[in-house]
Amino acid sequence: MPKALIVYATRTNQTKSIGELVAEGLRMAGVDVRILSVQEFDKTGVNPEDFDALVLGSATYHGEMMQPMKTFLFKLEQYNLEGKAGGAFGAFGWSGEAPGRIFDTMKIIYKMKMVGGPLMLKSAALGGGVQMAQGYGKEIAGLLNSAG
Numbered sequence: 001m002p003k004a005l006i007v008y009a010t011r012t013n014q015t016k017s018i019g020e021l022v023a024e025g026l027r028m029a030g031v032d033v034r035i036l037s038v039q040e041f042d043k044t045g046v047n048p049e050d051f052d053a054l055v056l057g058s059a060t061y062h063g064e065m066m067q068p069m070k071t072f073l074f075k076l077e078q079y080n081l082e083g084k085a086g087g088a089f090g091a092f093g094w095s096g097e098a099p100g101r102i103f104d105t106m107k108i109i110y111k112m113k114m115v116g117g118p119l120m121l122k123s124a125a126l127g128g129g130v131q132m133a134q135g136y137g138k139e140i141a142g143l144l145n146s147a148g
C-alpha cells in the first residue's frame, strides 16, 4: 500500500481540518496516511523519505506561510524527495499566498512530482470544501498509481 505523509501549520485549525479531508481522500483511494502538525513532526522522528507522497499545508498570515512551515521547508533539505508525489494546501482569508509558495518550493527546489496546483480553501466547511479537499487527496493518489 502506498504511503503519504501530511504535515501542516495552523493557528485556528482550519488548515488542519482541510488536511484531514485530504487524508480522507487519499485513504479512499487506498493510500496509507500519516498526518502531523509541524510541531508533532519535530517530536516523532518520522522520515519523509519513507513515504511515497508528501503533502504540506499552511494557513496564510500577513501575506506569508506560517513560520513553522518555513522552517520545515528548510529542514527538508536533508532528505531526497525527488520524484515523490506532492501537493500543497491551506486555509486563507483573502490573498492566500502560502499554498502557492509551498507548492513552488516542493516542485522547484525538491523536484517533486506535483499535482495540478495548490488547494486553497477559505474553510473546509464552506462551498463544497469537503469534496474539493477529498478530491485533492484522490488526485495525489492518482499520481502514485500512475507512478506504479
Ligand SMILES: Cc1cc2nc3c(=O)[nH]c(=O)nc-3n(C[C@H](O)[C@H](O)[C@H](O)COP(=O)(O)O)c2cc1C
Residues within 6 Å of the ligand: 009, 010, 011, 012, 013, 014, 015, 016, 058, 059, 060, 061, 062, 063, 064, 091, 092, 093, 094, 095, 096, 097, 122
Ligand atoms: C492577523 C491575521 C492576518 C491574516 N492575514 C491574512 C493574509 O495576509 N492573507 C489571507 O489570505 N488571509 C489572512 N488571514 C486569514 C487566515 O488565513 C484565515 O483566518 C485562515 O482560515 C486561518 O487558517 P488556520 O485556522 O489554519 O490558522 C489573516 C488572519 C489574521 C487573524
